[in-house]
Amino acid sequence: KAGVTQTPRYLIKTRGQQVTLSCSPISGHRSVSWYQQTPGQGLQFLFEYFSETQRNKGNFPGRFSGRQFSNSRSEMNVSTLELGDSALYLCASSLGFREDEQYFGPGTRLTVT
Amino acid sequence: AQKVTQAQTEISVVEKEDVTLDCVYETRDTTYYLFWYKQPPSGELVFLIRRNSFDEQNEISGRYSWNFQKSTSSFNFTITASQVVDSAVYFCALLIVNTGFQKLVFGTGTRLLVSP
Numbered sequence: 001k002a003g004v005t006q007t008p009r010y011l012i013k014t015r016g017q018q019v020t021l022s023c024s025p026i027s028g029h030r031s032v033s034w035y036q037q038t039p040g041q042g043l044q045f046l047f048e049y050f051s052e053t054q055r056n057k058g059n060f061p062g063r064f065s066g067r068q069f070s071n072s073r074s075e076m077n078v079s080t081l082e083l084g085d086s087a088l089y090l091c092a093s094s095l096g097f098r099e100d101e102q103y104f105g106p107g108t109r110l111t112v113t
Numbered sequence: 114a115q116k117v118t119q120a121q122t123e124i125s126v127v128e129k130e131d132v133t134l135d136c137v138y139e140t141r142d143t144t145y146y147l148f149w150y151k152q153p154p155s156g157e158l159v160f161l162i163r164r165n166s167f168d169e170q171n172e173i174s175g176r177y178s179w180n181f182q183k184s185t186s187s188f189n190f191t192i193t194a195s196q197v198v199d200s201a202v203y204f205c206a207l208l209i210v211n212t213g214f215q216k217l218v219f220g221t222g223t224r225l226l227v228s229p
Contacts, residue, residue: 031215043204043219056216088156092217099146099165099210102217104158 002027004093004105012111018079021108025072025093031055032074033102034066037088046089049074050096078110086112115140117207119220126195127228134190134223136205142166146208147181147188148217153201164188195227 005024013019025032034046045058049068066076072093078085088109092102116139126132138147149161162172164181172179176193192199202222209216 033215033217035217035219042221043206043217045216045218048215058216090156090158092158094215096215099163099208100215101148101160101163102215103160104150106155106157109156 004091004103006089006091006105006108008108009106010109010111012113013081014113015081015083017081018077019081019110021076021078021089021091021110023074023076023091023093023105025074025091026103029093029095029103030072031094031096031100031102032068032072033092033094034074034076035090035092036060037090037107038084038086043090046076081112083112086110115142115207115209115218117205117218117220119203119205119223121223122221123224123226125226125228128197129194130227131191131193132195132225132227134192134203134205134225136188136190136220138186138188138205138207140207140209142210144210146210148206148208149179149188149190150204150206151201152204152222158204161190192225195225197227197229200225200227 031050033048047057068074088107090107091105094100094102118137145166147164150158178191180189204222205220206217
């Protein structure tokens with residue numbers, strides 16, 4: 001069974017630009033969660049999608065948004081990029097039941113210059 | 114509020130030594146789940162174990178073992194006879210279980226360096 005895939009793996013953007021990251025979950029998984037990992041703040045929850053609906057959102061500004069498609073693939077968008085948005089963005093998928101373990105993708109490393 | 118504390122920022126050991134990674138959590142919920150993940154240099158978080166709040170049995174899987182103690186709100190992870198391949202950052206996480214959503218709260222991680 002293929003794991004969680006994320007594209008692109010690496011990205012360099014300039015302040016003020018916007019970026020879209022993509023995540024394909026494990027087949028059969030309906031929940032996709034996004035996390036931001038930085039040296040200063042560690043791993044922080046961004047949001048979770050289940051069956052195309054956002055179920056929960058972390059404490060991030062509105063510049064961070066996402067969506068999920070009918071095939072459970074998810075995209076995350078960050079508008080008006082800031083230097084502080086440089087991070088490793090991790091996507092995780094699960095069946096979606098409350099206690100399920102989440103399986104993580106390799107991440108997208110975003111660098112904002 | 115939910116919180117996970119991994120007080121050890123970095124641990125260095127020599128191969129074949131045993132090492133214990135500490136994890137202390139805070140939650141007011143009676144039902145919760147605890148996880149350990151391993152993050153090798155490649156960046157991907159690898160699931161190691163899940164434990165629910167009603168199961169305090171210790172678990173052993175090969176060289177890995179976990180000690181869950183609700184009385185001290187701890188979920189410690191021991192690697193026996195460590196190997197160089199164990200070098201990674203290890204995260205303890207608390208799963209918030211609520212109506213309709215999942216959210217993992219992570220500790221800050223412990224970097225384990227195993228030298229030959």
